[in-house]
Amino acid sequence: MALNWFKKLKTGLSKSASKVEGAIASITGKKTIDQETLYDIEDQLILADLGVEVAGRIAKKIKDQKFELNKNKEIEKTQIAKTLAEEIEQILMPREQNLYEKVKSKPHVLLLAGVNGSGKTTTAAKIAEKFRLEQKSVVLAASDTFRAAAVEQLKTWGKRVGAQVVSGEEGGDSAAVAFRAFELAKKEDIDIVIIDTAGRLQNKKDLMEELTKTCRVVSKLDHDAPHQKVVVLDGTVGQNAHSQLKSFDESIGLTGMIITKLDGSAKGGVVVSLAEKFEIPIHAVGVGEGLDDLQIFEASSFSKALAGLD
Template identity: 45%
Template sequence: MALGFIKKMFSFGKDEAEDKAKSAEVEADAVVVEPAPEPEPKPVVVEPVTEIVEPEARVEPAPDLDPAPVPDNLLESPSDTVAQSEPALPEGFVVAGARDLATEAPEPIRKLSWIERLRQGLARTSAQLGAQISALFTKRKLDEDTLEELEDLLIRADLGVETALRITDTLSSERYGKDVSGEDVSRIMAGEIVKVLKPVAKPLELDLSHKPHVILVVGVNGTGKTTTIGKLAAKLSRAGLKVMLAAGDTFRAAAIEQLHIWASRIGCEIVSTKLGADAAGLAYDAYEKAKASGQDVLIIDTAGRLQNKTELMAELEKIVRVLGKLDPEAPHTVLQTLDATTGQNALNQVEIFRNVAGVSGLIMTKLDGTARGGILVAIAAKHKLPVYFIGVGEGVDDLEPFDAEDFAEAIAGLQTQKQ
């Protein structure tokens, strides 16, 4: 018995170690034995929110609730998120290698409507005129002296004597002896300008029974003649018409080159010749080629050297005669371009070209950036020629059909609801 007790004492630690070893083996075996693999679930593809939310399917909030703002992180690209996770340093520091996201992804620029561009173009004219009128009628009643001052002011603004008298007469009949504000004068001025311009605001008619319909473009050098031709050709080409250009200003290499550039952009044919060649001969060739190739419209550029009026006018007369032999009604349209910045000189230019080339309509250019936009009103009152288009910039879309109400409200500084 004593011997058995002694064996237990000596084997106590050993038994315990063996028990632990057996336990470890069981655990190890348990780790090795793996359950049967379950079938893997099909991955769920989560599309980005910005791709699945269509504008038409958006649920509008109730009228009395504000829509929940879209979290910024849904609108960011992964690269943007990484950039924004960089540490925020004090003002005057920047993380090395950080990208300027604002420069790389600028906000899209909203394209201005035509009436906005027109207001912007006539801003200098309306601002100068409005400031002078407001200063004139500050704390003054309408009397004879005030009317005379207003009349002089309107004439100096190039609106012309006839229009100035119409405005002062209407103002006198409505407000004589009463307090008058600058807004009152602007409202009446806009109304009278519309009366002058409405009869001349007409669309350019194309008689496509004549193929080609010949448009002869005349005007002094620097009035935007060649650029206007390019813009007109672009508009007609967009409408599906076949257009041919003729570089008839054979005395200016720059004009010939510029017209070639426009023709290349538009994708239309052009007829040109060597520098200094006979412009009437070029017009003849252009007409024959346009007729043979079935062109709808032929637009002919011309020289505009007023420093030698006799030679210029003789050349224009010859072009008109040559075209008349090919088609008794050609040129079907004679357009004159006018530069608004020339002011009163534009009146004389209309007189000269109308007598020689039989001008049938006007296009006023460069109305942007001038305080003399009122000259168009004076020209319309005196010559009563149709005004087909006006331009307020260099882009193709900066030449638009003339609208009397839009122009009158813009030049008077009135806001309009037309967009």
């Protein structure tokens, strides 16, 4: 990972890291770690949105760790931070998966799901830009036909990243838009189809049915499509991300997740609890609005940044 990206990631996770540092501070300067300290560590990690299971696991690791005492016979901050980062990395590493290396088909169909406000449309554009830099052609399907603003936003992004945009009538059949985008890609030999789906209908049942319909319709052109079904989660919502991910996975069978808006969020620890609870790959994380602010997820770098290490 480039140094400037790690710096941006660390800055973005600074609020989350400050909460994790609360757990580190619980031990720093102590000569031994008693049960009360372990409870305090767990509480601080839960407050940092790492979740109850992860907090307990890390506390146990710290309890079992034989820390070297400094000349004042105290445990040093760096030792604790490194132990914490190593344990977080072990949780995250099995979920690390490069979104762009999964492209095998042509056209390759990537469906983005997620609630309104999660950053789906912007994420679609950022992914399109990344593919453009890899000399791959992209068509964007504006399947959120229920929000005119979303369609216009995608068209604006399409111009910026050099991608065609297929849209339909406001309130029209979103699955049909995805189908036409896939047809166009086949006809014009376009490499990638990115489907930007709706995030809110009258109720959750309608939304999930719309998504399953889109997947079903697209599969008529290729029974393996959509080849990737990725949920975009807002990193500021904390533990609410769990219920969102569960709902989308139960409906369409997710192949991965992307976590956005981690810049300035104090709830970045949720990435760790999601990785611990769900066996779903983490493809990328976002720490800003720029086209280059969505980067491939790396467990080691994320763990260090969250623990406040360089």
